[in-house]
Amino acid sequence: MTDSLPPLLDIRRIFLEPEVESFARGREILARFPGAERIPVASHWRIPELREGEAGDYLRNKREVLVLGVKKGMGFRPNGRSADFIAPSSSNGCAMACAYCYVARRKGHANPVSVFVNIEEICAALARHAARQGAKPEPNQVDPRDWVYDLGENGDLSLDAAVSDNVRDLVAVFRGLPNAKGSFATKWVNPALLDYDPRGRTRIRMSLMPAALARLLDVRTAPVAERIRFMAELHRAGYEVQVNFSPVVLREGWEAEWGDLFDQLDAALPEALKQQLAAEIIMLTHNAALHELNLAWHPRAEELLWRPDLQEDKRSEGGQVNLRYRTPWKKRWLARFEALLAQRLPYCRVRYAF
Template sequence: MPPLLDIRCIYLEPGVEAHARGREILARFPDAERVPVASHWRIPELREGDAGDYLRNKREVLVLGVKKGMACRPNGRSADFIAPSSSNGCAMACAYCYVARRKGHANPVSVFVNIEEICAAIARHAARQGAKPAPNQVDPHDWVYDLGENGDLSLDAAVSDNVRDLVALFRGLPGAKGSFATKWVNPALLDYDPRGKTRIRMSLMPPALAKLLDVRTAPVAERIRFMAELHRAGYEVQVNFSPVVLREGWEAEWGALFAELDAALPDTLKPHLAAEIIMLTHNAALHEVNLSWHPKAEALLWRPDIQEEKRSEGGQVNLRYRTPWKGRWLARFQALLARHMPYCRVRYAF
């Protein structure tokens, strides 16, 4: 199997080499071709290239940029706030990923090199919040900042020390906690010393589904084993059942996953475990992208017979499971989880 990353081309914005982190990353890949670009968002050969290059670009291309916007946006689901991102894009290729809808068919890892400014912006925002006035479904004590809205920080940690710096930031930041979801197993995270101030949400689905939909990700069994290691290393570990994709026999395969998870988790983790449950959301533009490189996935993702259009908060028209069927299916999913893992609290489900 080819490596997840084999960087041969680096696109870089002006100013990247003026930052120590930019120089560090370039030194890690000395043989890669360097291509100056005006903006990490405007690279036509990535946005408009042959969809057949989809996976090759993810493996061989890295984009380096300088983060401009430093706002922390309110969230309320996975986190209280979305932090200014240290990256976007991903070397993995989950067939349902919404980031591809924003960046064309190719969205390789893009890393922002001004990590000191990003950390400083988060610290200033957290200081302005003061103590959390009351518990909420995100966290009972801390303000939680999502650090990886448009990427996978476990993988980003193989490219730069940005993730190490973010974990160190929250380790010493009163009243605040970092959080990110991942589908990758990176043992380097185990020596970051998070001291309970970084939450890692391991994304899981039944292995047969993951083999089809979670392209280039870590096998589900490895993700489950890694949860125990992350817990012992001092992370707050939660689980993200996402997306829930419905097909014939879904209750049996999810029940088997819950049983495997219950058997593997250490007893010290179970009382603190919480979950997010996210039913599949799809999109016509992503459907067209997927047909060009992974049509088998669309047989499960594109189900107009049980889906309906719904406009998202951002104004985009997406496909979701039909109301009220979705509500009934979600209730059955939660009952199944409670039967196998009664200790697992559901933080939110939609």
Template sequence: MTGAPATPLLDIRRIYCEPAAAALPRGAAILARFPAAERIPVESHWRIPALREGDPGDYLRPKRETLVLGVKQGLGFRPNGRSADFIAPSTSNGCAMACAYCYVARRKGHANPITAFANIEAILAATARHAARLGPKPQPNQVDPAAWVYDLGENGDLSVDALISDNVRDLVALFRTLPNAKGSFATKGVNPALLDYDPQGRTRIRMSLMPPGLARLLDVRAAPVEARIAALPELHRAGYEVQVNFSPVVLREGWEAEWAALFQALDDALPAAMKPGLAAEVIMLTHNAALHEMNLAWHPKAEALLWRPDLQEEKRSGTGAVNLRYRAAWKARWLARFQALLAARLPYCRVRYAF
């Protein structure tokens, strides 16, 4: 896959490890992959004070150098209806990237590096049972016309997780065997290993895109947008269902011109075979006061765009969190303008949902 980052995202020097995770085959394989890393036993992957109390200005080092190895406890499935029909039990939590707007950073405090879960067999078995109980999808919806779709990467980026273990390969292999279900994950990464997973159309990759100038400021440690776009045809040829996320839409002076340029770059890169089936999600920026305070310590330039009280209002999310979103009446107008621009530039791109 062309355009992979030249500097490795990971230089694992310490692994916080639950003993139960180390005893599982996948946990042992992950530890063997990083033999020089210091191993630090912990009772719970959720309770690691050193990760919660890190130096606010040293935000990126833990993401590059630290890995947590744990056992996923809850194996429930949550209805979704937007990106997927269900949110599946995650095989990881946290991320090596540092997108300035990302809610995942709030889960464990401070930088929240990757936690990889070693009980992959239990997660796979729970997913297979859930799909079997559902049976055939009774009618199409905006998620998919025929298959139940499971979001596999709600709390991380599976393109990066695939650098750590075979969990992602195993997920892709599972969905090859489920006639009524597909896996799905969003990514800002470019990982050539994914091309060898043989998804056979049963895994959907949603590549997150924004104008390159914005991404250089906000998508810290993510693959360049140009590399993400270049990867799309390769992923399609490898057998993935490829969609795009225009996310988040961050408003600033000249936003329509820079998004129009992105749409043109995407149109130029996509082969004709991909265009009729292309679908997209459009997600306007959501921010959070706690994340704002965290960002001020390590990346204040991002906050000049993300923290806009003159344009934003508080709104409680479905999970009960209080977030900042663009003021409702203005947001509706801006979202309509965005969709009109998209329809004019990429008329074949269907918007699955927008909010």
């Protein structure tokens, strides 16, 4: 954990569940913000002030609010895409405000950082689950040798690491597991991660898109050029580093701008990182509820994200009706994207694309 907060956080209110102060991690976090107002809540999920506020409060809540809770469920979900399993999360929500973020449409109007303070229980559950799996019987697209656990499905752990030592503790757990790796995607540059000594047992997937798109859609995130530079530092620090091209948002000239991004990567990455580089490619998924939310605070983003002329309804695994690019066109565009990637970064293996 860094001593100072990143500029996108200025914690003034802390909503906390009753049990938080009985945990050492809860007391540590509260001590970092002695001037913040403490507001007791029954549940980190049910905070009307955050779910029903005005659209103008959206970014203010992300900057000024922290939620502390206790993780109740310790279930593991099979995945098969980014990871073999989705692990119990150590956090939920984010101080960043990507216009396409699915967490916002699941959690409510605002989704500031929510940290779970019972990190020892989460780490112990991870160790037990990995022990039960034993050796991975055969390679798959996730990893040829290890079981991989996604640790940050509903947030950004690089940013969480500026609030508490939860991420340091998670990296330490996987350092000691012979058959498992942790994994998370990020859009934030946090140099504190470089001191965690992961020893190749934590995979960081750097999320990237062309810089002009990111300036419009990746609100409050690290600039793309900084993310690319940080990839090399993370690799030198002992992380397995991959890349997450997500979401692929289509507009006129998309092949040229993505080609430029691939060229930037090729110029910036050291040879050792290039030889182990793998990618995920995720085409844009949107949602009517998120569309309405964005119209209230960031309508320019919707000019690119809300394209009914190119999109169709599709029910997700979770039962929600989302908008995705129409199937025949999506297949063609995805094939063109992969061909462009193979031409510019021939060493970059595509782990999965959808």
